[in-house]
Amino acid sequence: MSINLFDLTGKVALITGGTHGLGQAMATGLGKAGATLVINGASSQEKLDKAVEYYKSQGINTHGYLFDVTNESLVIKNIAAIEKEVGNIDILVNNAGIIKRTPLEDMEVEDFEQVIKVDLVSPFIMSKHVVKGMIKRKAGKIINICSMMSELGRNTVGAYAAAKGGLKMLTQNMATEWAKHNIQTNGIGPGYFATSQTAPIRVDGHPFNEFIINRTPAARWGDPDDLQGAAIFLSSKASDFVNGQVLYVDGGILATIGKPSNED
Numbered sequence: 197m198s199i200n201l202f203d204l205t206g207k208v209a210l211i212t213g214g215t216h217g218l219g220q221a222m223a224t225g226l227g228k229a230g231a232t233l234v235i236n237g238a239s240s241q242e243k244l245d246k247a248v249e250y251y252k253s254q255g256i257n258t259h260g261y262l263f264d265v266t267n268e269s270l271v272i273k274n275i276a277a278i279e280k281e282v283g284n285i286d287i288l289v290n291n292a293g294i295i296k297r298t299p300l301e302d303m304e305v306e307d308f309e310q311v312i313k314v315d316l317v318s319p320f321i322m323s324k325h326v327v328k329g330m331i332k333r334k335a336g337k338i339i340n341i342c343s344m345m346s347e348l349g350r351n352t353v354g355a356y357a358a359a360k361g362g363l364k365m366l367t368q369n370m371a372t373e374w375a376k377h378n379i380q381t382n383g384i385g386p387g388y389f390a391t392s393q394t395a396p397i398r399v400d401g402h403p404f405n406e407f408i409i410n411r412t413p414a415a416r417w418g419d420p421d422d423l424q425g426a427a428i429f430l431s432s433k434a435s436d437f438v439n440g441q442v443l444y445v446d447g448g449i450l451a452t453i454g455k456p457s458n459e460d
């Protein structure tokens with residue numbers, strides 16, 4: 197008799213920003229592990245419908261909900277609709293995020309606030325309302341998508357680093373407050389991945405592209421599918437006593453001081 201600690205059959209997983217990139221890759225992994233997917237998008241119904249078609253083409257039971265995760269009344273309305281129309285939310289992945297690359301001395305306050313709102317406040321709003329049902333059911337999984345910038349600074353991404361640093365501590369405090377209800381809250385910290393978000397800095401010959409390949413012990417950019425294992429682990433029974441941790445999936449960036457470009 198084999199037990200599959202990673203089986204998500206019968207579970208409902210809500211992924212914010214699940215229409216593309218890292219969100220889509222992680223959601224696909226959860227779907228392949230058996231979960232029913234609820235994909236949140238905010239930009240357009242057309243983009244959301246296209247994403248839902250993609251998941252269904254992978255044989256995954258999927259539902260799409262278009263709403264702004266920074267708007268608390270829309271979040272409350274949509275979570276109630278999801279739990280009525282699809283089922284209780286067992287897994288919440290707070291993946292939706294934006295980045296604005298501007299030197300801090302030139303950054304407009306409203307741009308700084310927008311990054312904080314989407315990358316830090318929306319995970320709070322989403323979790324605050326999803327966790328109410330999880331507390332009643334004495335079970336739940338919350339995964340906050342952090343970043344290298346939860347640990348490291350970088351020129352031009354100050355607002356993003358502030359948000360992702362805050363998200364790491366919010367994750368730890370959610371775990372502190374909700375673990376007693378058998379709710380596990382953890383983070384995933386992607387390193388540098390080949391996505392539309394990094395496209396501007398991942399161009400052949402672009403100094404940052406060479407820098408990342410040299411700075412990453414794995415000597416490559418991450419493939420979004422590289423995140424599926426961590427997402428399934430932190431959504432499953434296999435992580436029932438893991439709480440308040442950020443699992444960095446970064447090819448070894450945080451493990452090393454790096455090396456000069458002329459060193460193999």
Ligand code: GCO
Nearest residue numbers: 343344345386387388393394
């Ligand atoms: C950047 C990148 C990063 C990565 C990721 C690293 O401009 O430095 O876009 O923010 O996307 O968050 O973990």
